[in-house]
Amino acid sequence: MTDLPSNSNPPHPTEATKEIVRVVESDHKATLELISRLATLRAGLRGVIITLASTVLGLAIAQSSWPIAAFGVPVVVAGYFAEARLEFLLRLAHDRAVTLERKVQAYLSALVETGVVRQDADAAFQREVKTYQFGTSRSLRGPSIRKTIEKSVRDVMTWVYVAFVIALTVSAAIIGYRQLAAPPKVYCVEAGTGILESREIPTARTGSVSLVPCPPPATAPVLPDSPAPKLN
Amino acid sequence: MTSDSTIAKELFSAVIEYCEELESGRKSPEDGIGKNNPLVFFVENFLEQFSSGFCRQKIVGLTDRSSRQLINERARLERKSELPETQRLIYQLEQMCEQVEEISYSTSESHAEDFHLQYFPYFLDRVVGWLEEVEAEDDLLDAATEALDHYNSSVGLQ
Numbered sequence: 001m002t003d004l005p006s007n008s009n010p011p012h013p014t015e016a017t018k019e020i021v022r023v024v025e026s027d028h029k030a031t032l033e034l035i036s037r038l039a040t041l042r043a044g045l046r047g048v049i050i051t052l053a054s055t056v057l058g059l060a061i062a063q064s065s066w067p068i069a070a071f072g073v074p075v076v077v078a079g080y081f082a083e084a085r086l087e088f089l090l091r092l093a094h095d096r097a098v099t100l101e102r103k104v105q106a107y108l109s110a111l112v113e114t115g116v117v118r119q120d121a122d123a124a125f126q127r128e129v130k131t132y133q134f135g136t137s138r139s140l141r142g143p144s145i146r147k148t149i150e151k152s153v154r155d156v157m158t159w160v161y162v163a164f165v166i167a168l169t170v171s172a173a174i175i176g177y178r179q180l181a182a183p184p185k186v187y188c189v190e191a192g193t194g195i196l197e198s199r200e201i202p203t204a205r206t207g208s209v210s211l212v213p214c215p216p217p218a219t220a221p222v223l224p225d226s227p228a229p230k231l232n
Numbered sequence: 233m234t235s236d237s238t239i240a241k242e243l244f245s246a247v248i249e250y251c252e253e254l255e256s257g258r259k260s261p262e263d264g265i266g267k268n269n270p271l272v273f274f275v276e277n278f279l280e281q282f283s284s285g286f287c288r289q290k291i292v293g294l295t296d297r298s299s300r301q302l303i304n305e306r307a308r309l310e311r312k313s314e315l316p317e318t319q320r321l322i323y324q325l326e327q328m329c330e331q332v333e334e335i336s337y338s339t340s341e342s343h344a345e346d347f348h349l350q351y352f353p354y355f356l357d358r359v360v361g362w363l364e365e366v367e368a369e370d371d372l373l374d375a376a377t378e379a380l381d382h383y384n385s386s387v388g389l390q
Contacts, residue, residue: 095343116316117320
C-alpha cells in the first residue's frame, strides 16, 4: 500500500493555514470577477457577430449581390476566432475557479473530519496547498491556436458560425452563377408615357432590379417598293 | 462481514485493461474524464457492488446524492468506532463522487492528471486496505493488489 503521511494530527487551523486559505479565497474572488467579465464580453461579441452575419446574408439575398455575401465570410470567420479565443479563456478561468474551490473544500474537510479519516483529509489538504500557485493570469497565459480550435469543435456556437459561412458561400456562388448565366432583368420607363416595361437591357449593375430610361426603339429599315409576286 | 459476495474480482480487469492502454500510448493521464472512462466505470461499479453488500441501501452513480448517502454510512461506522479501513474507503468514495462529476465537465488537463495520478491510485490503495481489513478471499485481494501495482507502474508512481 502507498505510504500515508504521519498519523500526527497537527492542530487546525494554524495561522499559516488561515493565511493560505485567505489568499486562495481572494484568488478565487478575482477569478470569478474575470469569468464574469469574459462572459459579458463573449455575449456581446456573439450578439454583434450573429447580427452582422444575419444582416449581411439577408442583404446579399435581397440585393442578389454576391460581393456582399462574399464579404460576410471573412467577417464570420474572424468573429468565430475571436469568440473561440474568449471561450477558451473562459474555460481556463472556470477550471481555475474549480481548482481553487477544491482547495478550500479540502481545508474545510480537514477542519470537519475526525477519527481515522482526519489523516486522509489532512493529507489531501496538504497536497492541495503544495500544488497551489497564486494568480489567475498565469493560467490564462498564451492559449495555443491549436488547442483553441480543438476545444471549440465541441461548442454549439462553432457550428452556428460554420452554418453561416456555408450559407454565405452558397449564396455568393448561386447569385454569382445566376448573374453570369443570365443578366439581370432591367425595368425601364418609356420617356413621356411613364409606362413601365420589362426589357432585356445589357447592364453591368449587379443588383437584380434597376429602373432606367428605355432606350429609343430601333427604327425598321425602309425597303424599296417591289412588285407584287405573280400568282399562277 | 466478508466482501466475498459483494465485489466481483473481474471488476479489476477494467483497471488492468486501462493500464495496458496507458502503456501502449493509446491513453494518457492527461486525457479528459468522460462518463465512459474505464476508471469511472470501475469506480461506479465498485460503489454499486460495495453498497449492495455492505451499506443499508444500494448506492448508484457518482452523484451528490451518493456522496450524502456515503457520509451517513461513514457516520454510522464512526459512532461504533469500528472498521477504520472501511471508513477510509468510504471517505475516498465520497471524494470520487465529488471529483468525477466535476472533472467530467472540465476541459482542464491538470484536473484529469490529478484524477489519474492522485485520486485514483489513492482510491485503489484504500480498496486494498479495505479488502485486507475484511479478510477477503485471497484471489480477490490478489486481483486488487495486482490492479494497484499495475496501475502505479503504468502511470509512473513506482
